[in-house]
Amino acid sequence: MRSRIALILIFTLIIGLLPGCGQKAENRELTPVTVILDWFPNTNHTGLYVAKEKGFYEEEGLEVKIVNPGEGGTAQLIAAGKGDFGISYQEEVTYARAEDIPVVAIAAVIQHNTSGFASPADRNIKNPKDFEGKTYGGWGSPMENAMLKALMDKYGADFSKVNIINIGTADFFTSLEKDIDFAWIYYGWTGIEAELKNIPLNFIKLRDEHEALDFYTPVIITSEEKIKNNPELVKKFMRATARGYQFSIENPEQAAAILLKAAPELNSQLVKKSQQYLAAEYQADAPRWGEMKKEVWQKFADFMYQNGLIKKNIDPAKAFTNEFLP
Structure with missing residues (x-):
C-alpha cells in the first residue's frame, strides 16, 4: 500500500513539473477578445458579465474585455476589426448587409422583440x-x-x-x-x-x-472574416457566453449582483427587477438560448425593403447563423 501511495505522489509531482501541466487557469496564456456594447451596460448584457465574472471565458482560454461603444455603429466597428464581437440588433445588421458590410449575427440575446x-x-x-x-x-x-x-x-x-x-x-x-x-x-x-x-x-x-416587427433585438455579432479565419475562437466565445446567459436565466438575483458589481453606477432596484423580467425573455420559447429563425430575418428584411429603408434586399441566410451556439 505504501509503495502504491509513493508512486501516486511521485506521478503527481512529475505531472506538476511538466510544461503547461498543473498550472492554474490564470497562469495560462489567454487569447485577448474585445466585445463592443451597443449602449451603456444594462441587463441585455448581463450574460457577458456573468461569463467573465464566473470564469467561463477563462475556461475557454479567453481574456474578454467588454467596452462601451465609440463613434459609429457597432456593425461598422466590428466589420473594421475594432472589436471581435459586438452587441447590435437586427435592424442594424440588415442595414449593414444591404450596404455590403460583412457582419453576421451569431446569437439572439432576447428571443422576441420586447x-x-x-x-x-x-x-x-x-x-x-x-x-x-x-x-x-x-x-x-x-x-x-x-x-x-x-x-x-x-x-x-x-x-x-x-x-x-x-x-x-x-x-x-x-x-x-x-x-x-x-x-x-x-x-x-x-x-x-x-x-x-x-x-x-x-x-x-x-x-x-x-x-x-417581432425581430431580434439585441443580437451578438461578429465579422465574416472572424468566422472564416478563426471559427474556433467564435465557438469558444459563444460556448462561454451561452453559459453566462443560461446562468442569468436560472439565477436572476445572482446575475443582477454580478452586473451591479461591474457597473455599480446603475440603479440596483432597476437592475434586479429588470433581470427578473428578462430571465423569462432571454430564451422564451426557443429550444435553446440564442437560436434564430430564417423566417424572422426574411420578414423583417422584406419589411425594410418594401418601406424603402434599404436599397436592396438581403440574403437572410448570410445575415445570421446558429452554427456557433452550443
Missing part, C-alpha cells in the same frame, strides 16, 4: 389610431417613421397627423416633461423603471401589432 411605443396612461394612447394628433419623441431614424406608418395604416390612421420631434438620446421620463406624448422603449428596462416610479404606462408592443 420593445414598443410607450406613453403615460393619461395621454390615452391605447392603439396606433391614437397616435393622430400626438407628439412622438424619437432619435431621427427612418425606421421609426416606417414603423409608425405601418402600425397606423393597419388601423386606418393618418401618419401625417403625428408630430415627430427628434429628442436624440434624451431620457424617456425627462422627455415626457417636454410635451412628448409617446416614445419607443424597451419594456425590460424603461418599462420596468416606469413601474418603479409608479408611472402607469400604455404600452403598444411591436410584436403584437405586426408579425414582421
Whole structure:
C-alpha cells in the first residue's frame, strides 16, 4: 500500500513539473477578445458579465474585455476589426448587409422583440389610431417613421397627423416633461423603471401589432472574416457566453449582483427587477438560448425593403447563423 501511495505522489509531482501541466487557469496564456456594447451596460448584457465574472471565458482560454461603444455603429466597428464581437440588433445588421458590410449575427440575446411605443396612461394612447394628433419623441431614424406608418395604416390612421420631434438620446421620463406624448422603449428596462416610479404606462408592443416587427433585438455579432479565419475562437466565445446567459436565466438575483458589481453606477432596484423580467425573455420559447429563425430575418428584411429603408434586399441566410451556439 505504501509503495502504491509513493508512486501516486511521485506521478503527481512529475505531472506538476511538466510544461503547461498543473498550472492554474490564470497562469495560462489567454487569447485577448474585445466585445463592443451597443449602449451603456444594462441587463441585455448581463450574460457577458456573468461569463467573465464566473470564469467561463477563462475556461475557454479567453481574456474578454467588454467596452462601451465609440463613434459609429457597432456593425461598422466590428466589420473594421475594432472589436471581435459586438452587441447590435437586427435592424442594424440588415442595414449593414444591404450596404455590403460583412457582419453576421451569431446569437439572439432576447428571443422576441420586447420593445414598443410607450406613453403615460393619461395621454390615452391605447392603439396606433391614437397616435393622430400626438407628439412622438424619437432619435431621427427612418425606421421609426416606417414603423409608425405601418402600425397606423393597419388601423386606418393618418401618419401625417403625428408630430415627430427628434429628442436624440434624451431620457424617456425627462422627455415626457417636454410635451412628448409617446416614445419607443424597451419594456425590460424603461418599462420596468416606469413601474418603479409608479408611472402607469400604455404600452403598444411591436410584436403584437405586426408579425414582421417581432425581430431580434439585441443580437451578438461578429465579422465574416472572424468566422472564416478563426471559427474556433467564435465557438469558444459563444460556448462561454451561452453559459453566462443560461446562468442569468436560472439565477436572476445572482446575475443582477454580478452586473451591479461591474457597473455599480446603475440603479440596483432597476437592475434586479429588470433581470427578473428578462430571465423569462432571454430564451422564451426557443429550444435553446440564442437560436434564430430564417423566417424572422426574411420578414423583417422584406419589411425594410418594401418601406424603402434599404436599397436592396438581403440574403437572410448570410445575415445570421446558429452554427456557433452550443
